[in-house]
């Protein structure tokens with residue numbers, strides 16, 4: 001099927017090979033592209049210039065063993081872990097760069113053992129698509145070990161994020177009824193519009209004499225919490241008022257710590273499972289506090305439920321729905337509600353920081369976006385689902401930001417069955433990742449990859465198969481981010497209001513990304529929010 005020539009790798013789909021036909025068909029189904037282009041698949045050429053071995057010839061149809069997958073050779077037990085502590089070595093908080101470098105060094109598929117983690121990393125979208133297509137009913141993602149260990153230790157249900165198999169499916173099924181139905185999600189449009197209006201007022205009040213906002217990250221976090229609050233609790237938490245409730249303030253502080261410490265705990269040797277290290281104790285403290293706060297919200301709602309039994313079924317708030325659902329115990333409902341609160345806040349906050357930063361740095365883009373918004377909402381009318389569906393440039397801006405700063409830099413799956421990828425047989429159960437950061441910054445896929453060009457996502461500008469790659473920042477298949485619809489809606493609404501009311505500028509040093517579990521700006525963001533007149 002694939003041949004390595006002296007200097008380049010060429011993919012051909014032989015018309016007689018059933019397997020290649022089926023791969024071609026499945027690829028076409030998922031990415032929905034014109035298959036006539038696949039024989040000269042551009043993805044294939046992605047890493048040919050970067051692979052070290054340009055002389056070997058791999059005979060057609062010769063599959064190779066898992067052991068033959070290239071990758072850095074590490075030490076027994078710890079693998080390459082110590083590389084990450086070397087002075088000039090890769091860093092845990094720059095893992096996306098390490099993955100990109102490995103792809104340069106070893107090609108479109110490599111394997112690595114970092115401490116207790118063994119992983120196969122795929123940087124070729126066509127090859128990664130085989131992982132997507134092979135998924136079964138219960139896709140299995142790598143656990144967020146510190147989070148799962150904590151819950152096992154405290155004998156609390158693993159919740160939607162970490163449960164696997166049928167247990168996961170039970171949670172997913174319950175939550176998806178509310179979070180994956182467009183109608184259910186769109187019902188929050190009006191509420192999110194009000195929250196975004198309040199956010200703009202909040203920002204206006206927070207501007208200093210240079211039109212900057214000290215601690216913008218926390219302000220965005222408050223917006224994000226207020227937004228998810230109307231979905232989860234059907235009430236305003238009050239984060240955007242003069243005084244943020246102490247509980248919400250506590251939640252913000254603890255969640256920051258929780259995400260920051262999860263990154264080293266995930267990649268280092270899991271000594272914390274045997275002995276409570278200093279980092280673990282701190283992480284445990286943050287998690288205790290998050291759960292305590294989550295529990296207090298849940299308990300409050302449970303109390304309200306008891307006093308308002310037989311209430312009308314017209315609009316059932318999410319937490320009410322979760323708590324009254326017969327398939328989940330109160331403890332399971334707590335785990336999943338907390339998971340949603342945790343998953344919803346850091347992700348949308350950080351994504352929004354990157355989007356605002358990108359707009360502030362690219363004035364032409366910002367002007368074009370302003371015009372789109374002015375055309376659709378000349379009198380700052382309320383934002384409706386119909387308006388949202390027409391904000392195509394805004395959506396391109398968000399996609400382009402995710403391409404440059406994919407807050408989840410790699411996907412994660414334990415594969416169910418043996419799978420052939422790039423001619424290597426990967427055994428069932430292996431942990432496999434899609435190298436999103438490397439794909440998104442690949443000049444063969446996205447010309448001039450370091451430039452911010454939302455236009456590339458607009459109709460006619462890009463091959464459709466590259467466009468669909470942008471979805472991978474939300475994961476894929478049955479286990480894709482369950483909050484995607486809600487997240488997109490809340491971000492689109494907030495960004496529209498910000499651009500209507502402020503011109504954004506940035507006059508400081510460029511920001512670099514680092515990982516605090518999600519990809520985060522490496523320093524506080526000092527944006528100028530210049531109020532627009534009128």
Ligand code: HEM
Nearest residue numbers: 343344347348351408473474475476479480481482483487
């Ligand atoms: C910009 C915002 C967000 C991004 C980029 C994002 C990204 C992701 C990704 C990549 C996954 C893993 C998917 C997979 O393995 O295929 C995920 C899972 C998840 N996300 Fe999000 N997310 C965002 C916002 C949200 C929000 C707002 C919520 C909740 C309201 C949420 C709830 C979840 C949950 C519960 C899971 C686990 C789903 C499961 O395992 O079934 N996320 N998210």
